[in-house]
Amino acid sequence: MSRPSGAPDETSDVVIVGGGASGLSLAHHLAETGTSTVTLVEAPDGPRRPPERTWCYWERGTGDFAEAVSASWSRLRVHGTDGRTITVDPSPQRYRMLRSTAFERLVHSRLARSPGSRVLRATADTVHDTADGAEVHCTTPDGRALTLRARHVFDSRPLRSLPPARTQLMQHFRGWFVRTDADRFDPAVADLMDFRVPQPRHGLAFGYTLPLAPDRALVEYTEFSRAPLTTTAYEAALAHYCRDILGLGAFTVESAEQGVIPMTDARFTRRTGPAVFRIGTAGGATRPSTGYTFAAVQRQSRAVAAALRDGRVLVPT
């Protein structure tokens, strides 16, 4: 039987476009409240889908995602340019690390247990308001067109360009997951900013070391400046940091991650139509002074899920 033209292929209460940090978080909190059916649309493997990333955030207590947390720290350290250190205990908060694939597994299995909710692998092409909600037009990995209809759509697709701003810096970095031949790290202490690295002519640079075991850590070189570096330049900065500043001795690089996070006072549009909202970095959830996004996205997702449960509409803050 053919479908009448204009009818949606699928309907749910909420469609979330993009299954990264903000999309997964909102899906998780909606599944927890259990009052809305959710379709989470995530791009198929390819250029739109980012590689595995690490998300760190501050949280009290045991937190919502304990089974996906790969490490956490209750002592945090900063190294000045002169080598002096400050170590603090941020309790009652802890600093936690999630790998994006572990978080994705957790949320996907949570959705699989929620009747009427699901994860759809497809590319969202357009999002439109309709008389009683919104529609998302998608293309499936085998090239089929699919229309999803919902009462509310939350869109986390990255913006093509940032809105105009007075200040626009980038936090750009590359990190290595290293394994050292000898024990070199104290797994109890995370080094958030190590300013002993050579400083660039414009902006600032620091090292960041998250120990996972006495012989394993994520070590990053980060700059706050106007433009990213080449991969070769990051690798040179990381090699110098690991060898000459941290004194790691012999080590192997098991994997790497690289990224650019906007640091801007631009105003982001958070509602693009009566039933269409932007979330995550695209909705301005990234803190301009630090680039941290994950913790803000949890607060945002909890508030949106609670509002929908109570029959209200809340523009994500």
Ligand SMILES: Cc1cc2nc3c(=O)[nH]c(=O)nc-3n(C[C@H](O)[C@H](O)[C@H](O)COP(=O)(O)OP(=O)(O)OC[C@H]3O[C@@H](n4cnc5c(N)ncnc54)[C@H](O)[C@@H]3O)c2cc1C
């Ligand atoms: C390497 C890296 C490390 C970071 N580490 C931290 C950290 O430690 N702590 C922190 O707070 N912040 C961190 N950030 C900043 C921020 O938390 C992340 O950028 C975070 O992923 C932003 O979440 P998001 O949902 O806005 O975007 P994303 O997580 O990028 O999610 C967007 C999703 O949309 C999907 N998508 C894109 N286009 C389409 C389409 N057309 N159809 C369907 N799906 C689509 C993508 O596949 C992606 O999964 C980091 C950023 C990077 C790049």
